[in-house]
Amino acid sequence: MAKIGINIATGSLQKEEIIVGIDLGTTNSLISIIHPDTKQPVALKEHNSSLPTGQAGSLVPSIVHFDSKGNITVGESAKQYLITEPHNTIFSAKRLMGKSYNDIKNNSSFFTYKVIDDDTESLVKVQAGQKFYSPIELSSFILKELKQRAEHILKTPVNKAVVTVPAYFNDTQRQATRDAGKLAGLDVLRIINEPTAASLAYGIGLNKQEHKTIAVYDLGGGTFDISILKISNGIFEVLSTNGDTYLGGDDFDNAIVKFWLQKLSLKEEELKNNKQFAQSIRLKAEEAKKQLSFKEEFVGQLNYSSPLADGGGPEGAGHELKISKSEFEELIRPYIDKTIACCKNAMKDAKLTNADIDVIVMVGGSTRIPMIKKIISDFFGKAVNDTMNPDEVVALGAALQADILAGNNKEFLLLDITPLSLGIETRGGLMDILISRNSKIPTKASRQYTTQVNGQSGIKISVYQGERDMVKDNRKLAAFNLTNIPAMPAGLPKVEISFLINADGILIVKAKELRSGIEQSIEVQPQYGLTDQQVEKMLLESITHAKDDIATRALLEAKTEGEQLLETTEKFIYKNANELLVGELETTAEAMQALQLALTMEDKDLIHSKIEELNNISRPYAERIMDQAVSKAMQGKTIS
Ligand code: ADP
Numbered sequence: 177m178a179k180i181g182i183n184i185a186t187g188s189l190q191k192e193e194i195i196v197g198i199d200l201g202t203t204n205s206l207i208s209i210i211h212p213d214t215k216q217p218v219a220l221k222e223h224n225s226s227l228p229t230g231q232a233g234s235l236v237p238s239i240v241h242f243d244s245k246g247n248i249t250v251g252e253s254a255k256q257y258l259i260t261e262p263h264n265t266i267f268s269a270k271r272l273m274g275k276s277y278n279d280i281k282n283n284s285s286f287f288t289y290k291v292i293d294d295d296t297e298s299l300v301k302v303q304a305g306q307k308f309y310s311p312i313e314l315s316s317f318i319l320k321e322l323k324q325r326a327e328h329i330l331k332t333p334v335n336k337a338v339v340t341v342p343a344y345f346n347d348t349q350r351q352a353t354r355d356a357g358k359l360a361g362l363d364v365l366r367i368i369n370e371p372t373a374a375s376l377a378y379g380i381g382l383n384k385q386e387h388k389t390i391a392v393y394d395l396g397g398g399t400f401d402i403s404i405l406k407i408s409n410g411i412f413e414v415l416s417t418n419g420d421t422y423l424g425g426d427d428f429d430n431a432i433v434k435f436w437l438q439k440l441s442l443k444e445e446e447l448k449n450n451k452q453f454a455q456s457i458r459l460k461a462e463e464a465k466k467q468l469s470f471k472e473e474f475v476g477q478l479n480y481s482s483p484l485a486d487g488g489g490p491e492g493a494g495h496e497l498k499i500s501k502s503e504f505e506e507l508i509r510p511y512i513d514k515t516i517a518c519c520k521n522a523m524k525d526a527k528l529t530n531a532d533i534d535v536i537v538m539v540g541g542s543t544r545i546p547m548i549k550k551i552i553s554d555f556f557g558k559a560v561n562d563t564m565n566p567d568e569v570v571a572l573g574a575a576l577q578a579d580i581l582a583g584n585n586k587e588f589l590l591l592d593i594t595p596l597s598l599g600i601e602t603r604g605g606l607m608d609i610l611i612s613r614n615s616k617i618p619t620k621a622s623r624q625y626t627t628q629v630n631g632q633s634g635i636k637i638s639v640y641q642g643e644r645d646m647v648k649d650n651r652k653l654a655a656f657n658l659t660n661i662p663a664m665p666a667g668l669p670k671v672e673i674s675f676l677i678n679a680d681g682i683l684i685v686k687a688k689e690l691r692s693g694i695e696q697s698i699e700v701q702p703q704y705g706l707t708d709q710q711v712e713k714m715l716l717e718s719i720t721h722a723k724d725d726i727a728t729r730a731l732l733e734a735k736t737e738g739e740q741l742l743e744t745t746e747k748f749i750y751k752n753a754n755e756l757l758v759g760e761l762e763t764t765a766e767a768m769q770a771l772q773l774a775l776t777m778e779d780k781d782l783i784h785s786k787i788e789e790l791n792n793i794s795r796p797y798a799e800r801i802m803d804q805a806v807s808k809a810m811q812g813k814t815i816s
């Protein structure tokens with residue numbers, strides 16, 4: 177396929193639309209692409225930005241500020257208002273994605289802006305000024321800002337993206353992230369896990385032959401995540417995740433602020449009473465922390481005089497702020513110990529020992545702190561991967577995934593198609609396929625089933641993956657019950673089973689009884705836990721056993737059909753005894769006995785001929801006493 181690359185400098189047009197990778201972080205967000213010339217992922221930076229020198233130009237603080245006129249600013253300029261205008265400056269919106277007030281009420285003091293507590297089960301909203309915003313809208317403002325920056329830098333429209341989320345995000349949170357993209361005018365082609373993206377950026381998983389166990393240690397601004405991943409044949413499996421959603425670099429900044437307040441003999445109330453002071457000292461603390469990753473000591477000036485300060489200097493005089501590396505390390509030690517405890521739990525859940533870890537990947541700005549690298553590498557007994565920029569690595573991985581989606585990296589296995597068929601168990605243990613293998617995803621399919629017993633109030637739906645005719649030879653993915661079906665004669669309920677595989681490879685199975693409207697659904701991740709070899713093996717087996725399978729299936733189908741016919745005929749006769757002639761009753765009874773015998777003999781052809789005989793006998797009177805429901809039951813498929 178011929179492609180015209182884009183020239184970043186001149187912005188000359190490209191034929192193929194660019195797909196960007198986005199790290200939508202709690203603290204910082206950024207956007208990345210595969211450089212058309214070097215083919216390497218790069219984070220997009222505003223070269224002419226007004227940022228203070230030395231600050232990474234690629235990061236956009238995930239902060240949204242609303243002014244009194246309703247103007248919205250995002251990023252560095254919004255961060256200025258964090259402490260001076262807490263009600264109108266929204267940070268950490270990511271924590272609220274897909275959450276109800278109930279979910280966050282224990283941490284409500286964390287949010288300095290107004291999180292609305294109305295109907296506790298519905299999704300939260302945030303109030304800024306006179307308006308209410310959902311976390312999806314807030315995230316969309318950040319994504320829109322990123323999109324605009326990218327368009328400005330690349331001089332080309334940006335409409336498609338891969339966006340990362342924490343591995344523990346549930347489907348609601350993933351969907352919320354997708355919706356935020358849509359609102360920002362971005363088609364989110366794929367949502368991928370942050371630790372997976374970080375591993376990809378380090379080149380792990382790009383080689384199909386590779387089998388590795390990876391620990392991804394991600395310490396950001398306000399959250400800590402440890403994820404244990406297994407990679408084989410280009411498929412990433414999350415073995416376990418752990419962490420602390422309220423632990424990160426912000427805690428280190430606050431620890432430094434407290435330390436300085438003590439040195440200055442100031443009380444902590446000072447921060448509450450004097451917002452300007454609080455903002456300045458906090459920003460200084462973050463600056464000190466960052467410098468201490470490279471220097472032994474930080475010395476700075478805070479040009480602010482406090483009215484509460486003991487003795488208080490002359491107006492405008494500066495306070496000297498000092499902290500050494502060892503003092504800082506002592507302050508943050510308890511937090512790091514906490515992360516180690518999380519790592520231990522993650523290893524336990526993954527049922528692994530530290531020696532099983534092949535690679536440790538460091539992610540998040542806070543992992544620049546040398547002491548953290550040392551403690552983590554001591555814990556796992558291995559050097560950590562820290563050669564890449566820890567606050568860009570997730571976005572870079574997202575760009576790599578985007579490139580794979582764009583079809584530029586053919587070597588890499590894509591889960592764009594279903595490797596194996598997906599279906600449910602029907603009567604007799606048969607596999608009824610709804611989505612056949614090699615279907616392009618996203619895809620959906622549905623089919624109707626019915627009950628086999630009068631008044632049956634529940635149906636068990638078992639979901640399988642594989643190519644064999646009998647479910648016992650396939651892989652069971654999940655099972656659930658559709659209950660509370662109102663009492664109806666057998667064959668009357670209409671149960672529609674639908675399968676939907678979304679673009680993230682998640683299978684959603686829904687069962688709905690159409691007459692009563694009751695429904696039930698379940699979510700599974702079919703690709704998890706299956707390697708290429710296993711898929712291959714399952715396919716091979718389906719070919720080797722194809723002959724037996726066909727024979728078994730044919731017999732089972734015949735048996736099921738015969739049994740069903742016996743049941744319905746019996747019911748029909750019982751119900752309509754008065755309408756039948758004596759002769760009809762006798763011949764029917766004989767034909768039923770003959771069919772019963774054929775069933776016990778397990779002779780497929782005999783069963784078929786006896787079915788036909790019975791049908792021929794009952795057809796004339798059945799037509800005569802036409803009963804809609806029963807004739808339906810005679811044709812309908814049933815699930816056991
Ligand atoms: P998130 O994933 O939560 O959006 P990031 O990965 O961007 O967060 O990390 C942001 C945090 O990293 C902030 O607390 C920031 O102060 C911290 N940080 C950035 N650079 C350094 C550094 N050199 N030393 C220590 N901490 C740093």
Ligand code: MG
Nearest residue numbers: 201202396540
């Ligand atoms: Mg992050």
